[in-house]
Amino acid sequence: MVGMSLACSLASMPLTKHLNVAIIDSNPALVNGIRINKQDPPDPRVSTITPATTSMFRDIGAWQYLQPYRHAYFDQMQVWDYTGLGYTRYHARDVDKDSLGCVVENKVLQSSLLLCIQNADFQKRIFPSRLVSMSLNPGLKSKQMDGISSEISRADLAKLHLSDGTCLYAKLVVGADGSKSQVRELAGFKTTGWNYSQNAVICTVEHASENQCAWQRFLPAGPIALLPMGDNFSNIVWTMNPKEALDRKSMTEIDFVKTVNHALDHGFGPHPTSSLLGKGNIFSWFGAGVPTSGNGGFEIPPKVVKLASERMVFPLSLRHANDYVSKHVALIGDAAHTVHPLAGQGVNLGFGDAFALSRVIGEAIAVGMDIGEASLLKKYEAERKPANIAMMAILDGFQKAYSVDFGPLNILRAAGFHAANYISPLKRSIISYASGEQRLPLFT
Amino acid sequence: MASKLLHRVPWLLHRVGAVSAPLKYPRTLSPTLAAFASLRLLSDVAPRPLPVAATGNSPPASTSPAPQFSGSSEKFEHNAKSSSVRSSLKDPELAKFSAIADTWWDSEGPFKPLHLMNPTRLAFIRSTLCRHFGKDPSSARPFEGMKIVDVGCGGGILSEPLARMGASVTGVDAVDKNIKIARIHADLDPVTSTIEYCCTTAEKLVEEQRKFDAVISLEVIEHVADPAEFCKSLSALTIPEGALVISTINRSMRAYATAIVAAEYLLHWVKEMAGFVHNPLTGRWSLSDDISVNFIAFGTKKGQ
Numbered sequence: 001m002v003g004m005s006l007a008c009s010l011a012s013m014p015l016t017k018h019l020n021v022a023i024i025d026s027n028p029a030l031v032n033g034i035r036i037n038k039q040d041p042p043d044p045r046v047s048t049i050t051p052a053t054t055s056m057f058r059d060i061g062a063w064q065y066l067q068p069y070r071h072a073y074f075d076q077m078q079v080w081d082y083t084g085l086g087y088t089r090y091h092a093r094d095v096d097k098d099s100l101g102c103v104v105e106n107k108v109l110q111s112s113l114l115l116c117i118q119n120a121d122f123q124k125r126i127f128p129s130r131l132v133s134m135s136l137n138p139g140l141k142s143k144q145m146d147g148i149s150s151e152i153s154r155a156d157l158a159k160l161h162l163s164d165g166t167c168l169y170a171k172l173v174v175g176a177d178g179s180k181s182q183v184r185e186l187a188g189f190k191t192t193g194w195n196y197s198q199n200a201v202i203c204t205v206e207h208a209s210e211n212q213c214a215w216q217r218f219l220p221a222g223p224i225a226l227l228p229m230g231d232n233f234s235n236i237v238w239t240m241n242p243k244e245a246l247d248r249k250s251m252t253e254i255d256f257v258k259t260v261n262h263a264l265d266h267g268f269g270p271h272p273t274s275s276l277l278g279k280g281n282i283f284s285w286f287g288a289g290v291p292t293s294g295n296g297g298f299e300i301p302p303k304v305v306k307l308a309s310e311r312m313v314f315p316l317s318l319r320h321a322n323d324y325v326s327k328h329v330a331l332i333g334d335a336a337h338t339v340h341p342l343a344g345q346g347v348n349l350g351f352g353d354a355f356a357l358s359r360v361i362g363e364a365i366a367v368g369m370d371i372g373e374a375s376l377l378k379k380y381e382a383e384r385k386p387a388n389i390a391m392m393a394i395l396d397g398f399q400k401a402y403s404v405d406f407g408p409l410n411i412l413r414a415a416g417f418h419a420a421n422y423i424s425p426l427k428r429s430i431i432s433y434a435s436g437e438q439r440l441p442l443f444t
Numbered sequence: 445m446a447s448k449l450l451h452r453v454p455w456l457l458h459r460v461g462a463v464s465a466p467l468k469y470p471r472t473l474s475p476t477l478a479a480f481a482s483l484r485l486l487s488d489v490a491p492r493p494l495p496v497a498a499t500g501n502s503p504p505a506s507t508s509p510a511p512q513f514s515g516s517s518e519k520f521e522h523n524a525k526s527s528s529v530r531s532s533l534k535d536p537e538l539a540k541f542s543a544i545a546d547t548w549w550d551s552e553g554p555f556k557p558l559h560l561m562n563p564t565r566l567a568f569i570r571s572t573l574c575r576h577f578g579k580d581p582s583s584a585r586p587f588e589g590m591k592i593v594d595v596g597c598g599g600g601i602l603s604e605p606l607a608r609m610g611a612s613v614t615g616v617d618a619v620d621k622n623i624k625i626a627r628i629h630a631d632l633d634p635v636t637s638t639i640e641y642c643c644t645t646a647e648k649l650v651e652e653q654r655k656f657d658a659v660i661s662l663e664v665i666e667h668v669a670d671p672a673e674f675c676k677s678l679s680a681l682t683i684p685e686g687a688l689v690i691s692t693i694n695r696s697m698r699a700y701a702t703a704i705v706a707a708e709y710l711l712h713w714v715k716e717m718a719g720f721v722h723n724p725l726t727g728r729w730s731l732s733d734d735i736s737v738n739f740i741a742f743g744t745k746k747g748q
Contacts, residue, residue: 366570367562375559
């Protein structure tokens with residue numbers, strides 16, 4: 001998805017639409033097309049798209065292909081935990097916006113990007129195979145002054161060998177091939193990271209009526225998130241330890257629905273009340289004169305009626321490439337960084353990378369530079385790395401803060417909930433940052 | 445030394461044929477800065493009055509470098525003969541450049557500041573040339589169909605991007621090693637392999653009667669023995685209504701003085717000028733209004 005969005009972005013800008021792009025992906029859907037039936041049950045693999053990503057999609061002309069299919073905007077979000085000590089309710093109104101985000105099935109995103117690129121007046125060729133090996137020419141050697149042979153015209157390009165035997169030459173190789181990136185491996189980029197001792201269970205569920213809010217409850221073993229998908233469906237992302245994940249995947253559907261409702265409702269702890277210390281608490285002093293989030297009070301999430309898809313389990317980890325770029329190579333998306341799903345930010349960081357890289361490429365072409373040059377690719381890295389690392393650190397911090405059930409820490413977290421709920425500038429900052437409007441979490 | 449050069453300036457101004465108006469400040473300079481610039485430049489020496497017989501009678505640049513003037517013609521003819529020697533690179537400079545020629549394309553080597561500055565210079569050139577020639581600035585190859593000469597091209601750091609922007613580029617440099625390096629590097633990419641590189645001087649090109657739509661000479665003038673002559677040659681290489689871009693970035697006192705001379709010469713036809721400012725924190729160069737030492741100037745040659 002992220003790689004395709006880069007291609008679409010390049011196709012949409014006058015400075016870059018003349019570029020020749022090869023898309024290497026063994027997914028047969030790219031060649032055969034992705035057929036989506038509106039009556040299909042919703043896929044469990046979804047992404048939450050921030051408003052910033054939505055506007056980037058609109059800029060490249062891909063959003064129009066998405067609109068006929070199921071997607072759901074949500075303008076409210078509630079976050080709380082099992083201790084019952086606090087909660088935060090966010091509303092898009094707090095930042096004068098219409099929505100906090102949009103939940104879309106991945107296949108719908110892929111299909112819209114594919115249609116966008118197919119309909120663009122752009123030289124692209126899809127190679128339905130895999131990258132096997134790659135050699136990146138290190139550059140000009142100064143000794144080659146005399147006796148130059150004609151082969152040298154290919155000397156400053158990257159050479160790629162594909163699994164079907166094709167050999168390609170390129171000025172720039174963009175690795176958008178996910179967390180187990182082959183490009184990253186072949187280019188020799190080192191990574192830092194660790195595995196979370198958690199797996200995520202992903203599935204789609206159905207309610208009796210429309211769900212219009214995003215819900216996230218932090219439980220002792222990990223958060224459970226309920227994301228609205230439209231048509232009374234919601235997506236569940238439930239993080240827990242691997243053994244429980246296996247249990248939950250294999251138990252019967254009825255039992256699973258029961259445990260989900262239990263987890264969202266009274267399970268593990270009480271509901272939070274509206275205020276921690278009664279009417280005259282210090283936080284209401286901060287919140288004086290500030291519009292409260294619409295409904296204000298805590299709400300119980302809608303009950304799940306039945307399971308609407310298979311249950312999938314994924315291991316969770318944090319991984320970050322130490323460098324995103326070197327001569328002729330750049331990494332974007334999960335190839336560069338993998339994060340915890342607890343805030344739905346992962347793919348949005350990826351799209352941010354893609355659009356930043358395409359802009360940097362455009363600027364380079366404007367001044368006649370070779371797009372494979374390390375100095376210009378470093379500009380992309382300098383733009384995205386700090387933003388991505390900041391987000392990763394925050395998410396990791398949350399993940400760690402919520403994995404400990406320890407009295408004083410619980411109170412601190414509760415205080416955090418209250419602060420986020422009642423201190424309006426903080427809330428606005430949080431929403432703004434999570435919506436992708438702010439690149440770094442600086443409270444300005 | 446500076447005064448000797450300065451007294452020739454009024455004659456040179458006329459030679460280019462752009463002198464009828466009084467000193468005109470480029471539109472992009474802020475008024476205070478423009479005032480400051482004129483003060484500093486004109487306080488050195490008052491320009492001599494123009495020879496009366498010469499007005500309106502200058503021959504077109506393409507025929508010969510020696511004008512028909514009363515009074516100063518002999519002196520000038522003598523100068524014209526040896527101009528190719530006078531305007532060329534000083535020997536110590538030649539040796540200095542030869543020694544580090546291998547490192548031209550090492551973006552972390554001795555030419556690193558130039559590599560860092562390159563995108564900024566190119567942005568200025570792209571914007572001024574597109575505006576002057578009416579080219580589409582959002583095109584990937586706006587200079588398609590234009591002939592540009594890069595005087596003092598070195599390893600081709602400027603010539604290659606210009607070729608990528610669509611221009612037919614000729615790169616000349618007095619140091620043979622530079623030309624060799626430039627040729628090898630340009631041949632790595634089919635787009636840049638069309639660049640014509642010659643080890644020669646601007647004066648020789650003038651003798652060959654070469655003409656270009658745009659003449660660009662960046663960071664050369666401070667290395668040249670006779671900057672005024674050099675400017676004259678550059679102007680001779682430009683077609684009428686063509687463009688000329690000159691910059692100077694050297695920080696030595698000598699260079700400062702020659703920059704003043706060049707600036708006075710240039711200010712008479714300069715349309716746009718910008719300073720280069722280096723931010724030590726980010727290591728980035730950007731364009732600004734501050735032209736006190738480093739500047740790049742764009743001007744056009746009036747049609748005859």
